[in-house]
Amino acid sequence: MAKMKGFSRFTWILIVIGFMLAVQYNTIQSPAERDTRDVWEIRKELVEEKQYHSELLTRIRETEDLASQYEESTLDRPERLVEESIAQLRRELGLEAYSGPGFLIHVEPSAEAIAFGQSISPVSPDLLVRFVNELNRFQAKAIEIDGKRLVFPSAIRDINGRTTINTLPIRSAPFDIRVGTDSLDVAERVINQIQASGLADDFYIDNLQLTIEEPVGTIKMAPYDQPINVTHLSEWKEGEN
Structure with a gap:
């Protein structure tokens, strides 16, 4: 009887292993979604990802340099670096004029539409978003x-059909x-990515066309000039605990 139970367990184990192998074989032979991209498309995507990785490393180095400046700052003006950091954040958030x-x-x-x-x-909100x-x-x-500066809380939506x-x-x-971009090289790359993305075709379907000018060393934008509602933060006043 014990021998029959052992044989039965062994049989079930073989069935489970066989089922797993069959599923694995079927997955390998018949993937759910086939990658139809050619080698050049994959290479292009890889180059873009490498560029994003390089920019991320640059931002990490900038943050590390800022931390080093904090550590090396003199005791008589430690607030100077704080003021510079706040000014930089305001520029990055769009609260300062851009040049x-x-x-x-x-x-x-x-x-053709004309x-x-x-x-x-x-232009529709969905396309603009x-x-x-x-x-x-x-x-x-x-x-x-x-003429409307976009910042982190900016909303693009339809209000009364507009x-x-x-x-x-x-x-x-x-x-x-x-x-605006970090450099002329980045501006050139962004233009190339727009042209390759098919976004212009989406505008053309709506009887609109995009004309992109050559990048320039200085382009100006006004700052975001509307109040920003901060729900979960309140101003700290000196003397409060």
Whole structure:
């Protein structure tokens, strides 16, 4: 009887192992989703990821340098580095005017739409959100759309049938998009990524066309000029515990 129980257990173990091998073989032979990209597409994506990795390492080094400056700061003016850090954060958050490398994008009605008398609808919030997300993914440093500076709490949405940024309506085309970057090289790369991404085609479907100017050493943007609501923070006053 004990021998029969041992044989039965051994049989079930063999069945489970056989089932696992069959599943593994089927997974290897018939993947759920086949990668149809060619070698050049994979190489291009790898180059982009390496560029993002390099930029991340640069930001890490900048943070480490800032930490070293804190440690080496003299006792008579330790607040100087704090003030510089606050100023840098304000610039990065868009609370200060931007002046630096970047480029200009003109959003205009397409020539075909004008020639055939087609109506030009305002750019949709969904398309604009996708465009801004791609710019951020491409490492844009500052963005301004139709004179409205985008910052971390900025919202792009439809209000009463009109596309708004920070609750302010944007004009129908033509209008401009300003993009700031860390350098002219980065600006050139962002332009190439926009052109390769197919975003221009999405605008063209809506009877709009993008005209991207050459990058320049200095492009200017106004600061974000609306109040920022901070829900979970309150101002600390000296003397409070």
